[in-house]
Amino acid sequence: MSGFIRFVYFDLGNVLASFDVxxxxxxxxxxxxxxxxxxxxxxxxxxxxxxxxxxxxxxxxFASTVxxxxxxxxxxxxxxxxxxxxxxxFEPIVEMVDLVDAVRRxxxxxxxxxxxxxAHWQWLLRAEYAALRGPFDHVILSYEHGVxxxxxxxxxxxxxxxxxxxxxxxxxDDRPDNVAAAVSSGWRAHQFTDVGxxxxxxxxxxxxx
Numbered sequence: 175m176s177g178f179i180r181f182v183y184f185d186l187g188n189v190l191a192s193f194d195v196x197x198x199x200x201x202x203x204x205x206x207x208x209x210x211x212x213x214x215x216x217x218x219x220x221x222x223x224x225x226x227x228x229x230x231x232x233x234x235x236f237a238s239t240v241x242x243x244x245x246x247x248x249x250x251x252x253x254x255x256x257x258x259x260x261x262x263x264f265e266p267i268v269e270m271v272d273l274v275d276a277v278r279r280x281x282x283x284x285x286x287x288x289x290x291x292x293a294h295w296q297w298l299l300r301a302e303y304a305a306l307r308g309p310f311d312h313v314i315l316s317y318e319h320g321v322x323x324x325x326x327x328x329x330x331x332x333x334x335x336x337x338x339x340x341x342x343x344x345x346x347d348d349r350p351d352n353v354a355a356a357v358s359s360g361w362r363a364h365q366f367t368d369v370g371x372x373x374x375x376x377x378x379x380x381x382x383x
Contacts, residue, residue: 179362179379181311181336182277185347186288189366190274190305191264191298198263205259206251208244216243217260226291229317233257233293261297269369271304273376278309282381285312287332287345289322312336323347324355333359344379346372 187193195218199210217223217240226236237253240246246256277284286306288295295315298306312335316322319331333340340360347353348366356363364375376382 178342179282179344179381180338180342181344182282182284182376182379182381183287183314183332183343183345184270184274184284185345185349185352185366186286186290186298186306188348189267189346190270190286191266191303193264195263198260201259201262202244202256205255206244206246212244216240223291224322226293227289227316227322229292229320236291236293257293258297261293264294264298264301264303266301266303266305267369268304270372273369273373274305277376277381280381283311283336285310285314285332285336287314287323287328287347289316291317323349323352326355326359329356329359329361333361344376344381346375 184190195214196210198217199213202208202213203210220243222231222236222239225231231239234253237256240256240260241248241251274284295317312332314328314332314335316328319328321328323329333343336343341362343361345353345356345361345363346366347356347363350365353363353365362379364372366372373382
């Protein structure tokens with residue numbers, strides 16, 4: 175890679191922390207004796223999670239809609255417990271800790287650019303995963319801006335936050351459509367598949383020794 179990178183954005187899901195939707199469905203199914211397929215239908219297949227990540231519903235509205243769809247009572251499935259069961263689907267990608275820290279030590283500014291909801295983000299902050307401990311110069315989360323990748327407006331927001339030219343921004347994301355949108359925005363971007371290849375991309379961009 176040629177040119178000078180001044181800012182690196184990392185995606186969150188499956189880059190800094192892995193996630194398993196089926197695990198969330200199983201959590202709820204086990205706790206309230208529900209078919210996990212119904213949990214997936216109510217939360218994900220219905221588009222509710224997408225609306226949550228767009229910031230269109232609050233945590234309370236999200237939980238209320240889930241309870242209604244699964245025919246749960248608020249007394250038996252209070253919001254905090256229900257949401258926590260659904261959020262408990264993440265695991266840290268520990269190999270990314272040293273890589274993120276190396277970029278930071280090298281003096282390149284860095285941030286997170288993620289499609290996520292308020293509940294997932296707060297869960298991850300409480301979990302205190304090392305790769306998320308920061309400091310990050312900018313954290314751009316879809317639910318705070320009402321738009322999700324790969325919509326180009328979220329990339330414009332993220333680029334403006336850095337104060338840098340688009341060509342000096344590098345982005346690592348696991349989804350090819352999100353990578354393509356970054357490239358369309360004039361960024362440098364790489365589809366994240368594993369830590370080793372990400373390290374080579376960052377080294378080629380001049381942000382690692």
